[in-house]
Amino acid sequence: MGIFIFKRLIHGLIVILGVTLIVFVVTRMVGDPVKVMLPLESTQEQRDAFKKQLGLDRPIPVQLVNFLKDIARLDFGDSLWQKRPAMEIVFEKLPLTLALTAVGVGLACVFAIPLGIISALRPGGALDRLTVFGSLLGLSMPQFWMGLLFILLFAVQLRILPTSGSATPSHIILPALTMALPTLARLVMLVRSSMIDELNQPYVKTAFARGLPFVRVVGGHALKNAGLPIMTLIGWEVIRSLAGYSVVVETVFAWPGIGLTAIQAIEREDLILIQAIVFTAAISVVLINIAMDFIYKLIDPRLKLT
Amino acid sequence: MTPSLPLLEVENLVVNFYTRGGVVQASRGVSFQVGHGETLGIVGESGSGKTVAVQAVMGLISSPGRIEGGDIRFNGRSLVDPAGRKYVRQVRGKEISMIFQDPMTSLNPVFTIGTQITEVLCHHMSMDKGPARLRAMELLELVDINAPKKRLGQYPHELSGGMRQRVMIAIALACEPRLIIADEPTTALDVTVQAQILELLSDLQARLNVSVILITHDLGVVAQLCHRVAVMYAGRIIEVGDADRVFADPVHPYTRGLIRATPSLEDVTERMVSIEGVPPDLIRPPAGCAFSPRCDQVKEGCRRHQSLTPIGEDRHVRCWCAAQGKVPPAEPALVGKGPRP
Amino acid sequence: MTKTKANDLEQALSRSRYEWVDKLKELGRELRRDTAGFIGVVLITALVLMAVFAPLISPHDPTEQDLTARLVPPVWYEKGSWGHVFGTDHLGRDILSRAIHGSRVSLWVGVSVVSLAGGFGVVMGLLAGYLGGRTDAFIMRWVDTQVAFPGLLLALIILAVIGPSLTTVVLVLSLNGWMVYGRMTRSAVLAIRQSPYVEAAEVVGCRWPRIIFRHILPNLTSSLLTLGILEFARIVLAEAALSFLGLGIQPPATSWGLDVSMGKNYMFMAWWLVTIPGCAIGITVLAINLVASWLRLISDPQEREKQFARHMAGSMRKAMVLKAETERRQP
Numbered sequence: 001m002g003i004f005i006f007k008r009l010i011h012g013l014i015v016i017l018g019v020t021l022i023v024f025v026v027t028r029m030v031g032d033p034v035k036v037m038l039p040l041e042s043t044q045e046q047r048d049a050f051k052k053q054l055g056l057d058r059p060i061p062v063q064l065v066n067f068l069k070d071i072a073r074l075d076f077g078d079s080l081w082q083k084r085p086a087m088e089i090v091f092e093k094l095p096l097t098l099a100l101t102a103v104g105v106g107l108a109c110v111f112a113i114p115l116g117i118i119s120a121l122r123p124g125g126a127l128d129r130l131t132v133f134g135s136l137l138g139l140s141m142p143q144f145w146m147g148l149l150f151i152l153l154f155a156v157q158l159r160i161l162p163t164s165g166s167a168t169p170s171h172i173i174l175p176a177l178t179m180a181l182p183t184l185a186r187l188v189m190l191v192r193s194s195m196i197d198e199l200n201q202p203y204v205k206t207a208f209a210r211g212l213p214f215v216r217v218v219g220g221h222a223l224k225n226a227g228l229p230i231m232t233l234i235g236w237e238v239i240r241s242l243a244g245y246s247v248v249v250e251t252v253f254a255w256p257g258i259g260l261t262a263i264q265a266i267e268r269e270d271l272i273l274i275q276a277i278v279f280t281a282a283i284s285v286v287l288i289n290i291a292m293d294f295i296y297k298l299i300d301p302r303l304k305l306t
Numbered sequence: 307m308t309p310s311l312p313l314l315e316v317e318n319l320v321v322n323f324y325t326r327g328g329v330v331q332a333s334r335g336v337s338f339q340v341g342h343g344e345t346l347g348i349v350g351e352s353g354s355g356k357t358v359a360v361q362a363v364m365g366l367i368s369s370p371g372r373i374e375g376g377d378i379r380f381n382g383r384s385l386v387d388p389a390g391r392k393y394v395r396q397v398r399g400k401e402i403s404m405i406f407q408d409p410m411t412s413l414n415p416v417f418t419i420g421t422q423i424t425e426v427l428c429h430h431m432s433m434d435k436g437p438a439r440l441r442a443m444e445l446l447e448l449v450d451i452n453a454p455k456k457r458l459g460q461y462p463h464e465l466s467g468g469m470r471q472r473v474m475i476a477i478a479l480a481c482e483p484r485l486i487i488a489d490e491p492t493t494a495l496d497v498t499v500q501a502q503i504l505e506l507l508s509d510l511q512a513r514l515n516v517s518v519i520l521i522t523h524d525l526g527v528v529a530q531l532c533h534r535v536a537v538m539y540a541g542r543i544i545e546v547g548d549a550d551r552v553f554a555d556p557v558h559p560y561t562r563g564l565i566r567a568t569p570s571l572e573d574v575t576e577r578m579v580s581i582e583g584v585p586p587d588l589i590r591p592p593a594g595c596a597f598s599p600r601c602d603q604v605k606e607g608c609r610r611h612q613s614l615t616p617i618g619e620d621r622h623v624r625c626w627c628a629a630q631g632k633v634p635p636a637e638p639a640l641v642g643k644g645p646r647p
Numbered sequence: 648m649t650k651t652k653a654n655d656l657e658q659a660l661s662r663s664r665y666e667w668v669d670k671l672k673e674l675g676r677e678l679r680r681d682t683a684g685f686i687g688v689v690l691i692t693a694l695v696l697m698a699v700f701a702p703l704i705s706p707h708d709p710t711e712q713d714l715t716a717r718l719v720p721p722v723w724y725e726k727g728s729w730g731h732v733f734g735t736d737h738l739g740r741d742i743l744s745r746a747i748h749g750s751r752v753s754l755w756v757g758v759s760v761v762s763l764a765g766g767f768g769v770v771m772g773l774l775a776g777y778l779g780g781r782t783d784a785f786i787m788r789w790v791d792t793q794v795a796f797p798g799l800l801l802a803l804i805i806l807a808v809i810g811p812s813l814t815t816v817v818l819v820l821s822l823n824g825w826m827v828y829g830r831m832t833r834s835a836v837l838a839i840r841q842s843p844y845v846e847a848a849e850v851v852g853c854r855w856p857r858i859i860f861r862h863i864l865p866n867l868t869s870s871l872l873t874l875g876i877l878e879f880a881r882i883v884l885a886e887a888a889l890s891f892l893g894l895g896i897q898p899p900a901t902s903w904g905l906d907v908s909m910g911k912n913y914m915f916m917a918w919w920l921v922t923i924p925g926c927a928i929g930i931t932v933l934a935i936n937l938v939a940s941w942l943r944l945i946s947d948p949q950e951r952e953k954q955f956a957r958h959m960a961g962s963m964r965k966a967m968v969l970k971a972e973t974e975r976r977q978p
Contacts, residue, residue: 015792015796018793018796019796019797022796026804026808027808132940136937137929137933139880139932140880140932140935140936141932142888142891144888144908145907145921145925145928148907148921149922149925151914152918202411203411203414203415205366205406205412206413209398210398210403211395211400211426211429212399212426213429224417243797243799243800244797244800247799247803248892262803266804267893269807278804282796282797285796299416302415302463
């Protein structure tokens with residue numbers, strides 16, 4: 001167990017180093033951060049001063065070492081746009097993205113799991129075909145477009161829900177719904193197919209032969225066995241959302257999470273804030289991955305943590 | 307024991323499977339009975355309909371299969387009519403329990419042994435968790451599993467094949483059933499373990515006085531354990547009766563072939579004998595006796611429908627020749643017209 | 648002797664050609680039975696034709712502005728006209744023409760990303776699965792690491808620094824998406840390597856490139872095809888999202904995602920600005936998904952059998968009863 005956590009943490013470090021290297025290469029070697037950040041008409045002195053301030057006048061290896069030091073201290077410097085520590089901004093925005101992800105993925109689970117199970121009970125039946133077609137449709141609609149349609153419907157036509165910002169709890173409904181739909185579609189398909197697989201396993205027949213009630217066999221025996229792929233997908237959806245896919249929903253609904261902040265930082269060419277956001281995302285992804293491995297072990301005792 | 311009412315009666319059971327290739331007639335009018343405290347062996351090749359017949363008893367036939375005729379009565383109550391479908395759910399696991407072929411896949415891999423035994427007790431006997439655990443330990447002791455307390459917390463993959471089959475037997479015994487169906491309980495096990503499991507089964511059968519249906523390909527096992535034997539071929543029972551007498555004097559050519567094909571340890575010089583030909587296609591079964599294409603004594607009368615004909619006390623056979631030669635025809639309309647041999 | 652041999656060979660060849668045709672026919676028959684898959688194939692064919700012949704069939708130049716006819720509604724509105732079937736945008740450009748031209752970008756990005764990422768991923772998977780050892784460990788570590796990257800955020804940064812264009816979008820999406828192919832190919836290679844026929848080929852002394860290309864790849868095609876099609880759908884959506892965020896295709900080029908993003912500001916006055924290009928994306932991706940699920944169905948014999956049992960059981964039972972009755976009537 002200890003070795004397992006150690007291995008995972010090492011892998012996490014490799015991931016974070018990989019991200020570091022890519023961001024380093026992209027921002028320093030391919031692009032010119034000064035050109036990106038300063039206005040075109042700025043003088044040579046201004047440029048040099050700025051370079052010095054960021055430590056860009058030093059040789060590349062020194063820059064890399066300094067960059068790694070920044071990461072180790074979780075201090076990327078002040079945001080160029082908001083003139084305050086970048087990590088402070090990230091910690092302010094992160095809870096909003098986490099809330100959106102939690103409500104969205106939670107909503108998807110609440111509907112997807114029962115729906116998937118019911119479809120799996122009678123594959124090819126009317127309800128099953130409806131579910132399959134519905135989820136294909138959900139998978140095919142672009143998320144940003146669904147968000148816009150929700151705004152048209154609920155805010156413009158029906159005038160019942162707010163569409164932008166995060167002022168009141170009801171502000172989360174539309175973005176969370178938009179977030180939930182593609183996840184719901186993917187999850188329903190997966191729950192359905194893995195439940196169909198499990199219901200055909202011999203142990204299900206034995207469980208029925210033991211006279212156990214239907215609900216217990218389907219919702220207990222089969223569902224727990226199907227739990228592994230289902231949990232994998234749920235974890236994957238959370239990771240996706242934190243790894244940047246929340247950007248789309250946050251942009252459409254002006255939900256001020258880290259996704260929207262990332263886009264704004266990119267628009268304002270605030271490389272320091274962008275770096276802070278990317279690293280936070282990378283660390284969250286690594287942590288969630290480790291947590292998922294423990295959940296797997298809880299579900300399936302056969303797994304060995306290696 | 308009431309001789310008038312057997313524990314289980316299966317009558318003219320018809321089960322069809324609807325597949326892409328056609329309708330597979332897996333069970334074409336199977337009838338048999340099991341008395342109280344009796345062990346019935348069902349033998350036959352794979353695909354002869356043994357498993358389908360007993361799964362029908364348990365109400366376990368699922369799509370694309372369907373029970374399309376006949377009746378199954380347990381203690382005189384039907385298990386297939388509309389009320390019976392409900393009744394079978396109460397009965398299975400409690401009064402009739404089943405031991406499956408492959409203990410590797412028949413236990414749920416993600417639940418502990420303890421959970422899988424106690425859930426049956428909690429459901430059928432309305433026991434609480436605590437007493438159920440104690441009873442589960444007793445059951446594990448009953449099937450000769452050492453360190454039962456430790457086993458309760460283990461998962462199936464932590465046990466050997468033989469041990470898992472013992473757990474399956476413990477689960478089957480949990481509610482003190484009156485009938486245990488063992489569907490090739492030893493096929494997936496090592497030879498040494500097979501003997502142990504069979505010994506355990508016969509010992510328990512004698513001690514607890516339950517009825518047993520034992521499905522197997524192994525005639526030696528039947529001879530050793532069963533009171534009566536039913537031989538199945540192509541979805542029908544072709545010979546049924548007292549086990550000793552069937553083995554001493556087999557009547558149906560297929561039964562004879564099966565007995566001849568069983569290698570005996572006494573006579574090692576003997577070459578393996580097999581029955582020529584292949585079992586029939588159950589999508590298009592031959593008219594009349596299904597064995598006739600492979601039979602070396604085939605007569606013209608074999609092409610007609612054969613019914614199970616009594617040929618002595620508790621012995622029936624489905625063979626035209628035997629019916630002609632040994633006993634007066636039971637259904638004159640069907641027999642009798644053919645040429646005398 | 649040689650003559651008969653040549654004859655045999657020719658016969659065998661012609662037979663195999665027939666088999667090929669038969670297979671295609673069988674596929675066609677299969678397709679007609681599955682309405683959803685059929686619709687998908689028809690839609691995709693139509694989309695490809697539309698993209699290829701876009702300049703010929705679109706009524707207007709997609710970039711032609713007409714400030715006198717701004718925000719004209721679709722034809723079924725009173726103010727609409729047949730000149731602009733789906734209306735015009737805030738610069739008076741014809742929505743239908745832009746939608747037709749937008750298909751070119753979506754399909755082109757999809758095709759190039761799937762071939763780039765797929766090609767790279769398959770090669771990597773083959774190397775990892777076939778060579779094993781250190782190569783395998785290295786490639787799989789790489790895959791694991793990249794899978795754990797915050798992919799979209801990195802993509803956004805790279806696009807922002809390098810500057811968004813068709814080429815950079817294709818490159819970034821390919822870099823982001825090759826891992827699935829790699830993993831799948833590797834696991835399939837590992838499974839196939841242990842099969843007797845590959846072992847036999849090794850014993851006979853086949854070199855490994857030959858084994859990979861003659862024995863392993865052909866067995867992978869059906870699953871790779873399904874994966875590729877699913878990825879294609881995902882890529883079309885990703886391109887649309889990037890363009891919507893302003894980091895994909897840049898004006899004056901046309902892209903469905905870009906059109907939705909531009910129409911967003913006029914959404915409350917002119918809903919068709921976002922709805923038409925959005926529908927175009929939805930229909931395209933839906934068609935691809937329908938084909939993918941049909942392909943998955945026909946490549947899985949077990950699933951096919953079940954599907955059949957569900958649909959045919961009723962009619963077959965009726966036929967059996969009928970047959971039994973006629974047999975009883977004429978003994």
